[in-house]
Amino acid sequence: MSFQTRCMQGMVPYLPELIPHLIQCLCDKKALVRSIACWTLSRYAHWVVSQPPDAHLKPLMTELLKRILDGNKRVQEAACSAFATLEEEACTELVPYLSFILDTLVFTFGKYQHKNLLILYDAIGALADSVGHHLNQLEYIQKLMPPLIQKWNELKDEDKDLFPLLECLSSVATALQSGFLPYCEPVYQRCVTLVQKTLAQAMMYSQQPDQYEAPDKDFMIVALDLLSGLAEGLGGHVDQLVARSNIMTLLFQCMQDTMPEVRQSSFALLGDLTKACFPHVKPCIAEFMPILGTNLNPEFISVCNNATWAIGEICMQMGVEMQPYVALVLPHLVEIINRPNTPKTLLENTAITIGRLGYVCPQEVAPMLQQFIRPWCTSLRNIRDNEEKDSAFRGICVMIGVNPGGVVQDFIFFCDAVASWVSPKDDLRDMFYKILHGFKDQVGEENWQQFSEQFPPILKERLSACYGV
Helix, strand or coil, rough: CHHHHHHHHHHHHHHHHHHHHHHHHHCCCHHHHHHHHHHHHHHHHHHHHCCCCCCCCCHCCCCCHHHCCCCHHHHHHHHHHHHHHHHHHHHHHHHHHHHHHHHHHHHHCCCHHHHHHHHHHHHHHHHHHHHHHHHHCCHHHHHHHHHHHHHHHHHCCCCCCCCHHHHHHHHHHHHHHHHHHHHHHHHHHHHHHHHHHHHHHHHHHHHCCCCCCCCCHHHHHHHHHHHHHHHHHHHHHHHHHCCCHHHHHHHHHCCCCCCCCHHHHHHHHHHHHHHHHHHHHHHHHHHHHHHHHCCCCCCCHHHHHHHHHHHHHHHHHHHHHHHHHHHHHHHHHHHHHCCCCHHHHHHHHHHHHHHHHHHHHHHHHHHHHHHHHHHHHHHHHHCCHHHHHHHHHHHHHHHHHHHHHHHHHHHHHHHHHHHCCCCCHHHHHHHHHHHHHHHHHHHHHHHHHHHHCCHHHHHHHHHHHHHCC
């Protein structure tokens, strides 16, 4: 247990008295006391949110919002940061107060100077991330969007203040979904322009470094991230925007950029566009797949992670047409899943993509089953039931059908992974049932008894209760 956690536990008995006292300090006549009280309270946001909302959350929020409008800049800054922390802890608990919160944050646009505006964008982005689609109501959109778009229009393409605003809009677009439609065209166009300008400048710099400056690629990275937010938020509605722009050509260049962060954001956007408007992505697949294969390099964890995820999304859209590309990516994925010390997220993403690849091309992937089944099972047993896990497990079941010998030595791991499901869809449950019973019939009752003796009691109970083995 960390020192911080122990301290926190020691503090808990005193918090019901301490928090109201600290909230009172937010109104102290000394600015320094007000600002440090903001910070101190933010350290206890987790506890505050765990109590009934009227007890501390409501008074804390009310007072912090007043401090966001404080006359003192240092207090404004501390209050804004503390409020962003509170939002991240409270999530949907804030929904009842949204109107009130937005009134304060929007009023601040006219009041804040440059530096604190940047922190305000962060607080608005955190709010959108925390409440998600609850923000998609006309009343809220009409409050929030006009001042954001006004700032967006005031800033020049070369202004670094665009970064936090682009990040903020990315969260807002994802939260508002279709509610962002009226604003999407100019935002989309400008992002494409930012990417294009940066690429052009990079090209000129590489050809004549003495004549041109190196571009700041952060403009391109945040623009790609905002395009991802738009694709995720708008879904199919992004189709017309993509159709009328050269984004796929630009993406082809960004995916080959020397800077890992640019590639990381490119692959994220590729995955989101694959989900949102695959007909525009499909003609590029033959050119894109070799680049994705090259980036399955765990030296750059985030690049590798996003490339892996994008390949999995492409599989689900391509189906059997994925065949020509299996050899480009599968050996890398199998190597990554078997590497020691690979970060958890990358292992999970790799396992999901291998499963998806096997789902659409079982004949090509199943022969390698024995080389990845064990780490595959152990990396997916801990993730929640969801669509990605569903498609990956369907793939494994289909591959076991093609190559049952590939799973025999590690069957206990497969049993354990199956037992990790809380509620698989009926047809997936049937697939599990057939494989478990098929194995049991194959080895015979006596051998099955010996085999299942090795199971931890909880696994034995689950398989018996859910699948009757």
